[in-house]
Amino acid sequence: MLFTAPAFMxxxxxxxxxxxxLFGKNRRRLCLTVVGIAYYILFNxxxxxxxxxxxxxxxxxxxSARMICMRRNKxxxxxxxxxxxxxxxxxxxxxxxxxxxxxxxxITLPALCAAAYIWDIAYGDDAERNLGRLGMYFLFYxxxxxxxxxxxxxxxxxxxxxxxxxxxxxxALGIRLFSLGFIKRIAVGAVLIDGYKRIFxxxxxxxxxxxxxxxxxxxxxxxxxxxxxxxxxxxxISQLYxxxxxxxxxxxxxxxxxxxxxASIFGSVSIWTNKYIVSPIxxxxxxxxxxxxxxxxxxxxxLLFIKSELAVLALSIPLIVFSVASLKLGLxxxxxxxxxxxxxxxxxxxxxxxxxxxxxxMLGSPQLxxxxxITFENAEYQTDMVLMSFSGLKYLFVIIVAALSLLPxxxxxxxxxxxxxxxxxxxxxxxxxxxxxxxxxxxxVFFLPQFEIYNYKPFMYVLL
Amino acid sequence: xxxKKALDFLLVTLFVGILFTFTVIIGLGGTLKEGSLxxxxxxxxxYSDNALSDFVxxxxxxxxxxxxxxxxxIGKDEWLFEAVDSENGYERLRDYIGANQFSxxxxxxxxxxxxxRAESYESNGVRYMMVVIPDSISVCSENVPWYLGEQxxxxxxxxxxxxxxxxxxxxFINPAQIMISESKNVVxxxxxxxxxxxxxxxxxxxxxxxxxxxxTGREVDRIYRDDVDFYTRITDGRRIAELAGLSETIKNRTxxxxxEMSEEYQVKENEKNLVKTVxxxxxxxxxxxxxxxxxxxDWDRIQLTPYFSNTFDTVYYRELSVHPNDARQYExxxxxxxxHESELEMLLE
Numbered sequence: 084m085l086f087t088a089p090a091f092m093x094x095x096x097x098x099x100x101x102x103x104x105l106f107g108k109n110r111r112r113l114c115l116t117v118v119g120i121a122y123y124i125l126f127n128x129x130x131x132x133x134x135x136x137x138x139x140x141x142x143x144x145x146x147s148a149r150m151i152c153m154r155r156n157k158x159x160x161x162x163x164x165x166x167x168x169x170x171x172x173x174x175x176x177x178x179x180x181x182x183x184x185x186x187x188x189x190i191t192l193p194a195l196c197a198a199a200y201i202w203d204i205a206y207g208d209d210a211e212r213n214l215g216r217l218g219m220y221f222l223f224y225x226x227x228x229x230x231x232x233x234x235x236x237x238x239x240x241x242x243x244x245x246x247x248x249x250x251x252x253x254x255a256l257g258i259r260l261f262s263l264g265f266i267k268r269i270a271v272g273a274v275l276i277d278g279y280k281r282i283f284x285x286x287x288x289x290x291x292x293x294x295x296x297x298x299x300x301x302x303x304x305x306x307x308x309x310x311x312x313x314x315x316x317x318x319x320i321s322q323l324y325x326x327x328x329x330x331x332x333x334x335x336x337x338x339x340x341x342x343x344x345x346a347s348i349f350g351s352v353s354i355w356t357n358k359y360i361v362s363p364i365x366x367x368x369x370x371x372x373x374x375x376x377x378x379x380x381x382x383x384x385x386l387l388f389i390k391s392e393l394a395v396l397a398l399s400i401p402l403i404v405f406s407v408a409s410l411k412l413g414l415x416x417x418x419x420x421x422x423x424x425x426x427x428x429x430x431x432x433x434x435x436x437x438x439x440x441x442x443x444x445m446l447g448s449p450q451l452x453x454x455x456x457i458t459f460e461n462a463e464y465q466t467d468m469v470l471m472s473f474s475g476l477k478y479l480f481v482i483i484v485a486a487l488s489l490l491p492x493x494x495x496x497x498x499x500x501x502x503x504x505x506x507x508x509x510x511x512x513x514x515x516x517x518x519x520x521x522x523x524x525x526x527x528v529f530f531l532p533q534f535e536i537y538n539y540k541p542f543m544y545v546l547l
Numbered sequence: 548x549x550x551k552k553a554l555d556f557l558l559v560t561l562f563v564g565i566l567f568t569f570t571v572i573i574g575l576g577g578t579l580k581e582g583s584l585x586x587x588x589x590x591x592x593x594y595s596d597n598a599l600s601d602f603v604x605x606x607x608x609x610x611x612x613x614x615x616x617x618x619x620x621i622g623k624d625e626w627l628f629e630a631v632d633s634e635n636g637y638e639r640l641r642d643y644i645g646a647n648q649f650s651x652x653x654x655x656x657x658x659x660x661x662x663x664r665a666e667s668y669e670s671n672g673v674r675y676m677m678v679v680i681p682d683s684i685s686v687c688s689e690n691v692p693w694y695l696g697e698q699x700x701x702x703x704x705x706x707x708x709x710x711x712x713x714x715x716x717x718x719f720i721n722p723a724q725i726m727i728s729e730s731k732n733v734v735x736x737x738x739x740x741x742x743x744x745x746x747x748x749x750x751x752x753x754x755x756x757x758x759x760x761x762x763t764g765r766e767v768d769r770i771y772r773d774d775v776d777f778y779t780r781i782t783d784g785r786r787i788a789e790l791a792g793l794s795e796t797i798k799n800r801t802x803x804x805x806x807e808m809s810e811e812y813q814v815k816e817n818e819k820n821l822v823k824t825v826x827x828x829x830x831x832x833x834x835x836x837x838x839x840x841x842x843x844x845d846w847d848r849i850q851l852t853p854y855f856s857n858t859f860d861t862v863y864y865r866e867l868s869v870h871p872n873d874a875r876q877y878e879x880x881x882x883x884x885x886x887h888e889s890e891l892e893m894l895l896e
Contacts, residue, residue: 084590088590089569089573089589089590089593089594090588090589090590090593092566092569093566093569093570093573093574093589094570094574094589096566097563097566097567097570251552251555251556251559252551252552252555254555254559255554255555255556255558255559258558258559258562259558262562463644463646464640464641464644464646467630467640467644467694467695468618468630468640470692470694471618471619471620471630471640471692471694474612474613474621474692474694475611475612475613475621476610476611476612476613477607477611477612477613480611509550512550512554513554513557516554516557516558516561520558520561520562520565523562523565524565527569528599528602528603529602529603529606529607531593532593532594532596532599532600532603533603533615535590535594538590538594
C-alpha cells in the first residue's frame, strides 16, 4: 500500500487524518505512532514475514544507543552503527541474487536512519530513553519510504506536541503538496518511464541516435519526476498530519551538474553520506575539505542506493569525472550565474545521467550482454514503432503537465503573483486551486488505472 | 488573510469531497455489485473497475488519439491497422516498409509451389488461379498514419508479383492495383478489421471472372457493377477495435450488398469445411460451369458467395489449408485459391 495506491489515498489517508484530528489533541505523537503501526502492518500484508524487520531495527537502535551512552566507546559505537548498513547491504544483495527473496520494501531509509541515530549518539547526542518515541521516528512512514532524510534530533523537534499543528492552513498546504506530488509521480513520471520501456523494447537491438537520445531524455525526466513526486507526496502527507516536513526544492531544469542532480533528487543519500561517511573521514585525516572524497562517495552511494550491484560501481566513474569537471570549472554552488556554460553542462549532465539510468535499467537483463550486437542500420522500423507509441497528443499533454507542475516552485511566477492586483491575485489563486484539483482527479481516473504496478512497487528499477 | 483562509477552506472542502466521492463509488459501488462487504480489496476494485477502464480507453483514443493496447496503428478517419497481426504473427509494418522481404530461395519456393499447383490442374484442363487479397494497409494508403509514408516497393507481395510477371506465371493474381483505383469510389475494407467488405469481394470476383472469361472465352451470367447496389451502415467496431477495447467507440463502416440482389442459387451442402451451391436455372444445354473456391477465412467465403454462386452453375467453397487437397474430384472448370497478404508464408510450406 504505497502512496499512490487507491486504498491509501481514498481510505487510509483520510481515515488516519480523521483519527488524528478526533483523538489526537495533546496526544498527537501517540496517534501518529498508532497510524504508523497500522500503515506498517498494511504495507507488509503481502509478505507478512517482513513485518519483523522494523521492530527489530527499533529495538536494536534503542539498546545500541543505550549501551553507547553507558560505555562511550567510539570504535564499538561505529561498529554498532555500521551493522544496520551491513544488514541492509546483505538484504539488497539477497534481493538481487535470489528472485524468490521478498525484499522488505521501504527498509532502506530506516536502516540508514538507525545507523545515523547510533552514530549521532556516539558523537555526543543524548540517547532516547522512551522506546515509543524512538519507535515513532522509524514508524513515521511519510518520510521513511524515500525521504527526505531527517536526523533524530531534528525529527524530535518537529514532532514535539507544541509543533504538531493540525490547522486549516497546514492541511491545505499538505493537500497542495500531495496532489502536486501525485500528479508528478503518476501523470508525468510513470507515463515517461512507461514510454521509455516501450521504446526500449521496440528499438534497443537496432537503434539510431535519435531513438537513443529519446530514451535517455525519457528515463532522465521519468526518474526525476517520479522521485520528486514522491518527495512532494511525503511532505504533503506529513503536513496533513500536522508535522512540518519541508518540501524538497527540486527542479530538473535548474540542474547543471551531477553534484546538483545528486543533491536535488537523492538529497537524503547525499546528506547521509556527507555527514556519516565523508565528514568523519575528513576529521580523522585532518583535512577539512575533502571534496574529491565527497564526490566519489556521493556518486557511489547514490548508485548503490538505486541498485545494489557491483556493476554500478563502474557507472560511478563517468559520474565522478563529470562531478570533478564541474567543480573544477566552477559551475557548482555559488557561481551559478554562469548561464551559458551551465546550460551546456546541464545538457551534458542530462545525457550522462540519462545514459547511466539506461544502463541501470539493463542491469541483470539479457540486453546488457547483447550490447555489442546493437546495430545502427535500418532503424526505419524501430522509428515507426516509436512514432506509433508517441502518436497522438498524450505525451504532449504530459509535457504540458510537467511544465505546469514546475510553476508552483518557480520564482518568476512568485514575483509575477506578488505584482498582481488584488482581483487578479484572487482569480489566479482560485484558478490554480481548481486547475490542481481537476488535474488530480484526471490523474486518478485516467492515468492511475494504467499503473497498477505502482500499487506495490514504489519505483521502476529502484530498490528501496 | 481572509482571502487565504477562504481559499484554503475551498481547497480542503473540494479535496475531501473528491476523496469521499471516490471512496463511495469504488468502495460502496464494488460492495453493491458483489452484494457483500467481503470480497476483493479496494485496490483490486479500483483497478478492475470496468467503467474506469472504459473511460481510460475512451479518453486515450478520443482526446489523445492514442491506443494503449497492442501494436495498433491509428489511421486517419477512424481506420485501425495492426503493426503485427495478432492472429498469425505476420509483421505487417515491417513488410510495409520493405524490411521483411522474402529471400531469393523463398521466392523460388513460392514460384515453384504456384507453378506445381497450376500444372497439376491445367494438365487436366482445369483453369487454376491463386489470388492474394492485399491487406487493408496496402490498399487504403490514404488512411495510413502520416509517419509511415508511402508503402515500399519491396513488400513481399510486390516481390512475388514482380517475379511472377517476369517468369510469365499468369496464375498468380494480385488485385491490389485494381482495388486501389476502385477504392476511390467505394471503400473496400472494414475500417476496424483487416477484411474485405462486400465491395472488396466484388472486386476480387470481378478480377477473377474477367481473367477467366478473357482466357477461356466462355459465357456466363456475369454480374456487372451496375447490377449490384451496396449500402453502408455503421456497426460496432470489429476485431482490431475489440482488441483495443474500443468496439463501441470506434464504429465500423460496414458495406453490404443490398437486399435487392436476388439469390438465384441453393445451398446444397453446408458442412464445416465444404459448402456447395447450385444455381436455380442451370441451362441444360451448353457447358456446365463448376468452380471450386478455396479460402483461408470463412469471412471471405461469405462475402464472395453471392457473386460466384449467382454466376457459376455449381460452386464448391472449401477451406484452404497449407497442403490443399486436390479439387479435381469435383470436376471443376476453374479452381481459385484465395489467401491474404499476411498468409503468403503458407506458400513456403
